[in-house]
Amino acid sequence: MSPQPAIDSLVEALVEALAVLPAYEDPLLPVYEALGPERPLTLGAIRDHSRLLQDCAGRAHDQVDAIQRVIERCQRLPPTPLPNLPLGF
Amino acid sequence: MPTTSPYPIAEPATGILNLQPTLCLVPASDKRHLPADLPPLHFLSLAGRLGELYEMVFPDRPEWLGQEAVDWADEEDVAAAVERFLGRVNTLFPVHDEIWDADLEAIEWRLYEIPVVPMGYDLWHDDWADLREPALYLLHMQHSRDAEDHTYGRDTFAGLYPDHQVPPGLEPQELADALRDAYAEKGRGTRLLPPALAALPDLIRMLDYSTGNVWLDVGEMSLAEGGGYPEWSRENVDWLAKEWRQARPVLDGVLSLLNWKNENVETIAEKLSAVRSALVTAHKRKQYHDPADATATPPA
Numbered sequence: 373m374s375p376q377p378a379i380d381s382l383v384e385a386l387v388e389a390l391a392v393l394p395a396y397e398d399p400l401l402p403v404y405e406a407l408g409p410e411r412p413l414t415l416g417a418i419r420d421h422s423r424l425l426q427d428c429a430g431r432a433h434d435q436v437d438a439i440q441r442v443i444e445r446c447q448r449l450p451p452t453p454l455p456n457l458p459l460g461f
Numbered sequence: 462m463p464t465t466s467p468y469p470i471a472e473p474a475t476g477i478l479n480l481q482p483t484l485c486l487v488p489a490s491d492k493r494h495l496p497a498d499l500p501p502l503h504f505l506s507l508a509g510r511l512g513e514l515y516e517m518v519f520p521d522r523p524e525w526l527g528q529e530a531v532d533w534a535d536e537e538d539v540a541a542a543v544e545r546f547l548g549r550v551n552t553l554f555p556v557h558d559e560i561w562d563a564d565l566e567a568i569e570w571r572l573y574e575i576p577v578v579p580m581g582y583d584l585w586h587d588d589w590a591d592l593r594e595p596a597l598y599l600l601h602m603q604h605s606r607d608a609e610d611h612t613y614g615r616d617t618f619a620g621l622y623p624d625h626q627v628p629p630g631l632e633p634q635e636l637a638d639a640l641r642d643a644y645a646e647k648g649r650g651t652r653l654l655p656p657a658l659a660a661l662p663d664l665i666r667m668l669d670y671s672t673g674n675v676w677l678d679v680g681e682m683s684l685a686e687g688g689g690y691p692e693w694s695r696e697n698v699d700w701l702a703k704e705w706r707q708a709r710p711v712l713d714g715v716l717s718l719l720n721w722k723n724e725n726v727e728t729i730a731e732k733l734s735a736v737r738s739a740l741v742t743a744h745k746r747k748q749y750h751d752p753a754d755a756t757a758t759p760p761a
Contacts, residue, residue: 400502403499403505404499407499407505408498408499412530412531412532413499413500413530413531413532414526414527414528414529414531415508415511415512415515415525415526415527415529415531416512416523416526416527416529417531418505418508418509418512418531419509419512419513419516419526422509422513425505425506425509426509429502429505429506432502
């Protein structure tokens, strides 16, 4: 028996889940906003925002770790025909 | 679901979802680039740590934080900023302030452990032949006497210094205090230990790793191989600076002694004669004053 129907249903669930995800938000945005206007950027300015830098860098690291985990799981999936997927997905 | 992702996504074949060759490029977080007018995130994190160290080590120089621009384009720029910091630390105590290998990991290490330059001997590693007198004389006296103690039955000390032998019971490391006390005495003491030999007790202690000062009792190789570099902390900085203030004049004195009469074989022989005379005299005095020693084998 072909597993295709089961895969199609999983892909549908995946597409639905992706559709409700919020738009990508760069965790380093607050750093750009705080340090971007600093001219010149000095050690003092960075020290003034050290807590923010630390927090945002931590979130960026966490994000990369999460993406790595997703990638590892995706890479284990075999190529699958997807007649229902929008072109270019 | 159109979103803007910073990660490159390859176009799959129409109608086929093939995730294997696609989502394989993820920028490592520490290499992540910020907008063009800001240094990469990892550089900013290093700058944050460097600023923290400036505040910790130089709390009375807040202006340096404002003078250090973080316009770092590459590892060379990061290394230069860390070198400037370490150069300033060098005014408090000796540290390696030159970074030859501008590798980020090597640079970052210097921001977590203090790259101190200890001044002690590494006698297990150093080539003794490179030592200046009377260091070599004292070492052989301490370690190369008594043929029966040696595998090949050789008394290296007797072979190297036939004209400057000392009594069998004389151990230089046991005379350091007596020599120092004698030097402290006016008149009689300076006859025992002339000013040129004032640092002899310190040299003896350095060779015996018993000065009690961390800069003088630890060698660079020992520290490097032991991996015991101190971490940056206010307490460690204060402690190292205090120890260095005590060590520096001692080290200057020892270097003066090592450089004294070092011109040729004849002057070195004069230096060894002076050292031998001081040691033998101190040994005799110690025996006279110390009943325990008085029962020892009398000097030849």
